[in-house]
Amino acid sequence: MTSAPTELPPPRFGDRSLFPDLEARAYLNHAAISPPSAIIRQTLVDCVDVYGRRGVEGFFVYGEQREQLRLDIAALIGAASGAEIALTSGTSAGVMSIALCFPWSAGDRVVLFDGEFPANITPWQRAAELFDLRPEMLSVSDFHGGDGRGLQRLEEALKRGGVRLVAVSAVQFQTGLRMPLGAIGSLCRRYGAELFVDAIQACGTTPVDVEASSVDYLACGGHKHLMAVEGAGFLYVRQGRAAALRPHVAGWLSHEEPIDFLVRGPGHLRYDRPIRRRADLVEAGGYNALGHAALGAGVKIILGLGVEAIHAHADRYNDRLEAGLVARGFTSLRTPRAEGRSAILSVRPPEGRDSVELQARLGAAGIAASLPDGNNRFAPHWPNDQAEIDLILGAVDEALPSC
Numbered sequence: 001m002t003s004a005p006t007e008l009p010p011p012r013f014g015d016r017s018l019f020p021d022l023e024a025r026a027y028l029n030h031a032a033i034s035p036p037s038a039i040i041r042q043t044l045v046d047c048v049d050v051y052g053r054r055g056v057e058g059f060f061v062y063g064e065q066r067e068q069l070r071l072d073i074a075a076l077i078g079a080a081s082g083a084e085i086a087l088t089s090g091t092s093a094g095v096m097s098i099a100l101c102f103p104w105s106a107g108d109r110v111v112l113f114d115g116e117f118p119a120n121i122t123p124w125q126r127a128a129e130l131f132d133l134r135p136e137m138l139s140v141s142d143f144h145g146g147d148g149r150g151l152q153r154l155e156e157a158l159k160r161g162g163v164r165l166v167a168v169s170a171v172q173f174q175t176g177l178r179m180p181l182g183a184i185g186s187l188c189r190r191y192g193a194e195l196f197v198d199a200i201q202a203c204g205t206t207p208v209d210v211e212a213s214s215v216d217y218l219a220c221g222g223h224k225h226l227m228a229v230e231g232a233g234f235l236y237v238r239q240g241r242a243a244a245l246r247p248h249v250a251g252w253l254s255h256e257e258p259i260d261f262l263v264r265g266p267g268h269l270r271y272d273r274p275i276r277r278r279a280d281l282v283e284a285g286g287y288n289a290l291g292h293a294a295l296g297a298g299v300k301i302i303l304g305l306g307v308e309a310i311h312a313h314a315d316r317y318n319d320r321l322e323a324g325l326v327a328r329g330f331t332s333l334r335t336p337r338a339e340g341r342s343a344i345l346s347v348r349p350p351e352g353r354d355s356v357e358l359q360a361r362l363g364a365a366g367i368a369a370s371l372p373d374g375n376n377r378f379a380p381h382w383p384n385d386q387a388e389i390d391l392i393l394g395a396v397d398e399a400l401p402s403c
Contacts, residue, residue: 008038011301013313014385025366026388031173031201031344031379032370034227036294043297044229047290062289069296073234076299076307077199077218078209086235086279087292091200092119094219094235095167097282098196099123101245106132108164111157111193115140117173120198124167134162140172143179146337151183158191165194170202174372175333176344176379178206185214194241200224200233204302205310205343205381216241222291225343225381228298232291237279247275251284310382314343317380317389321345324393328400333375346375353403361399367392 009017016022018037027035036044051058070082079085088094100123110124114137128135136157143150157163166188171178181197188195194216202208204225210218218236222228237245252258255273275281302310315338322332322345329350335341349355359371370377378392 008042011037011039011305011382013305013309013382014387016383016385019383023366024368026384026392027368028378028380028384028392029368029370030205030225030227030381031176031377033223033230034225034381036229037227037301037383039301040228040294040297043293044290047293051289058289059287062287062293065296066287066292069292069299072296072299072303073236076203076208076303077236078211079236080211080239083278083280084236084239086237086282087287087295088219088233088235088282089231089288089291090221090223090233091198091219092123092221093282094217094233095120095196095198096123097235097249098217098219098237098245099127100130100248101282102127102165103244103246104131104133104164107134107162109134109136109157109160109162111135111154111163111166112137113140113168114138115172115174116169117198117201119200120167120169136163140177143340144175144177144335146335146340151180151187154184155187155191158187158193163191163193165196167196167198169198169200170208171199171206171342171344173201173344174375174377175335175346176201176342176377177335178202178340178342180339181208181213181215188216189214201344202342204298205307205314207307207311210236210238222295222298225379226295226298226302227381228295229291232288232295234295235279235282242279242281243277245281247281249282249284250275253286254281254284305382311343313382314380314384315341317384317386318343318345318378320386320389321378321380321392322347324389325396328393328396330376343381344377344379346372346377348375349403350400353400357403358396358399361403362392362395365395365398367395 022035070085073085074082138153142153185195196217197215199218199220203220216238221233223230254275261268325347330347333346355374355376
């Protein structure tokens, strides 16, 4: 496996050198899709080259890369070992795997949150229909004030009994609110529920520690804050939880020693090999070699810069941008509490102004942002420099009178 060319500059805060042909003047859409850096692009080329030169041997070369990726992901999220990490096609694949494989009993309750991205709602609704579960929807908005009301409502739901699992996002996609996973995990432990976390709006820019927060399952994709590519992600399953899962999504690669019959000669083709009792039981078929190679490179960049440092960099950026927007009449949805902040800044435009039209005009001015549920959302990352903020505010000043 070849490495990225030495002439590529190292990742540096506030430096877009690794994105030489990025068209946006200010790219603040990392909460949607991050553009791949030159390092990621070279990694993809290297992977194709290996398969082009070596054919099927590339599978084994990148098998080693995937094992290292598991270790790196474990380090990123505070997992105990790489054996707790499965490689998937993204967040939804992880959510669906647990929703379908969890050892449900008819009548079990699952707690969800109104306001979440549908990826962390729909699979649980489908599981409720398939397994005769009782979903209960709490409100994310109860957590916004930081007054404990959200945790109180969750505890009330848990106290009623029968809750087997709580599914929540680490960071809310509309507002950027960082959920109190540690407190939620403690409540789940106290009342015998398990905790599932959708971490795609957190991993890479907002610290996540599955051990410290008593998280049992965590799913993430690589194309947002991990700055890799679409179609590659991971699933964390706490050690000991995998043994209870029902392998409803198992395929030929889910068995112990699944490829022996391809490499060890005659007599090894069997259909009775046990299904693995690890997180990777959900790895049912062919791997996304390209996607996971890119994910590996993206995770290494994040680990090298440090999630805490990236979070602080984005927070400083958002401090200045938020102040400028509020001075122009915007309403910020960002919590004033430092512990509740992520890398996302969402705002509502001044009264009478159209967020959709504003979004379009900012895009035409080269400001890449997004519009979840009508909110104007800005999501910086390590390449963003505060010098962009004057450009953004200038574009806002030009756009507002026509919105």
